[in-house]
Amino acid sequence: ISDPQIDREAKRVTFSGTGLNGFADIFVFHIETDSIDKLTDDIYGDFHPVFAGDYIIFSSDRVERGDADKLSICRIPVEGGNIEVLGGLSGNNVQPSAHRDGRISFSSNHGTGIQNIWLLDPDSSRAYRVTNILTGLFEPSEWRGDSVLATVYTNTSYQVILMPCDTVYEQVETEWVEWEKTWEPREMHFKTAKGRVGYDTKLSFDIAQGAIATNTSMESAGGIEGIFSDMLGDRHVYFLVYDQFGSFSDILKNLNVAAIYYDMQDRPIWGTGGFHFYTEGYNRFDFGFSEETFGALGTVSYPFSRFMRIESTGYLTYSEKSYFADLEPERKGWFGTLNLSLIRDNSLWGRTGPIEGFRGNATVGGTYRFDTGQVSSHLASADLRYYLRLTKRSAFATRLVGRSSGGPEPERFWMGGTWDFRGYPFFYFYGKNIVFASTELRFPVFDQFRVKFPFLDANFHGINGALFFDMGQAWEDEPLPLLGSVGTGLRMNLGYVTVLRFDVAWRTEFEGRFEKPYYDIFFGWDF
Structure with a gap:
């Protein structure tokens, strides 16, 4: 039109x-x-x-x-x-x-x-x-x-x-x-024949990024990830290589590598790949632990439309998990995981994130442990997000999240930080059950902010503001009282690569008072 x-x-x-x-x-x-x-x-x-x-x-x-x-x-x-x-x-x-x-x-x-x-x-x-x-x-x-x-x-x-x-x-x-018809297209008289034209799949780099880091514990880390695709975008190859080691003898043990191939020529879309991961971490249930995993994965996705699809992903994984405090014996064995998701996304994005439409993901899944013959964990999850556009560049965003996991080795979920539950640090909320609700008013603050120095001019484009209210909780077996936060923040688009976020929030236990402000600065798009 x-x-x-x-x-x-x-x-x-x-x-x-x-x-x-x-x-x-x-x-x-x-x-x-x-x-x-x-x-x-x-x-x-x-x-x-x-x-x-x-x-x-x-x-x-x-x-x-x-x-x-x-x-x-x-x-x-x-x-x-x-x-x-x-x-x-x-x-x-x-x-x-x-x-x-x-x-x-x-x-x-x-x-x-x-x-x-x-x-x-x-x-x-x-x-x-x-x-x-x-x-x-x-x-x-x-x-x-x-x-x-x-x-x-x-x-x-x-x-x-x-x-x-x-x-x-x-x-x-x-x-x-x-008007009288004065001309018509000339007819083309050619011999026609059906046939196939050979298409040689040649993959080329779409994007690649890498990083090198070191810390005070004398450990170094480095890695690279990227995507290959063919000219028509029918085939994609994603790869990841990452390593964190304290000495050269640990390089192979700590190597993290993954490669996944996606074929999107027709419906259903499918993919397969393999991986090896090693991680050392800490949480309030396992305390310090290390885990080495390797295996294969397969995924099938069937799009109903441009905006909605059903997706299933399966993993066959061998895992060895050790506990630094020796509170539990070492766990090792083969696991099979299958997840099924219904996904819808018709959102329109602005400078710092979605401003109109709907995004939703509902997932159920389970993990089977072959050596014991038991279902080691099962989960159900729903994440719904709605964006009501108020003006050309302002919107009212709402998010509802509920996740639950059970079994002998349940999956645990976390919240906190500028990506979801503002006013609390990363991993503040951690448990096998979580609920979360967030509302946010998004609006432009500065179209352009310029700072002139004697030696250069600094131009900042697309600075947005936000007023938000978050509420939620995480627990194990017995639900805990809900906590909340209210606050405001600024978001600045950094070349459409990522968004710099600054938030100030006041925590509340819904008893008529607020705690002192909590400041947070990090990177990430609006939910």
Whole structure:
């Protein structure tokens, strides 16, 4: 759909629509009855329709043998009927616009080869050229009766210019004549045959990133991750290589590596891969521990539409887990995991995150331990997010999360930090059951913030603000009282790679008081 125009009574909209056959025709949409009339239906291209009394004026290639550089002004009754062509003008005549007094302005290069503004007087049937610009004028529109607004190319850019219509540089006698078919596309007579063309899959880098780090415990770390894809985007290969070691003898043991291949040529989308991970960590249940895992994975995804899909992922994993405090014996064995998810996402994003639409993920799954013949864990999870756009760049965002896991070795979930539960540090909430709710008002603060130093200028673009309220809790077996926080924050887009976030929040236990403010600065997009 292109060039929509509404009539003066705001009851109808006309537009040019291109069908699957590639032909552009004129349509009228009736707002009150929610119906559409197709006024033209042929192989010719019809563009730029406008209401003009009982007619719709448009430009078309139906006269000059389909030449895209030579369109003619045509008209057709609003209710449908015979097409008439404005005779007397040659060249390219496009972008008609209706004036309140009945005149029609349009852009034409008749006689000069340069697009200028012409006016058509319906009473005298004369057309007048009322501008004389060497660089051309396009897309005229009436301005207060005696002038037109138009697009002009000047100073290396397209700009809007206001031009008077009181000077006549040229006039032409015109008349409306009924259109008769003057040309048709030539038929192509070639022998045709069906066959296959070989397509050699060649993968190339889409993106890669890496990092090197060291810490005070004399450990070093480094890694790289990236994505390969073919020219059509049908096949993707994701890889990760990461290592954290204190001495060279630990390099192989601590190596983290993963590679996953995705085939997206057709539905269902599928992928497979392998991995090896080693981690040393701490939590309040296992205390210090190390775990080494390796195995294979497979995933199948079936999209119902562009916005919704069902997805299943399975893992076959061998795991060895040791506890530094020797509170439990070492655990090792083979595990099988299967998760099933329903996902919907039609969100529209702004400078720092989504501002309109819905995002949702509902997942159920379980893990089976082969050496014991038991289900070691099972989980159910739902994460729902809704974004109500208030203005072009402001929105009200809501998020609801619930997760639960059970079994001899349940999965545990965490919250805290600027990504979800603000006012509390990362991993403050940790347990096999969590609930969380968040509401946030997102709005622009600065379009551009500039700091000028003697040696450089610092320009910061896209600084947004937020007012938020978070509430939730994590627990093991018995639910705990809900906690909450309220606060405000700033978000700054860093080259559309990530977002710098600053939050200040006040914790509350819903007893009528708030604790001292908690400040947090980190990176990440809005939820």
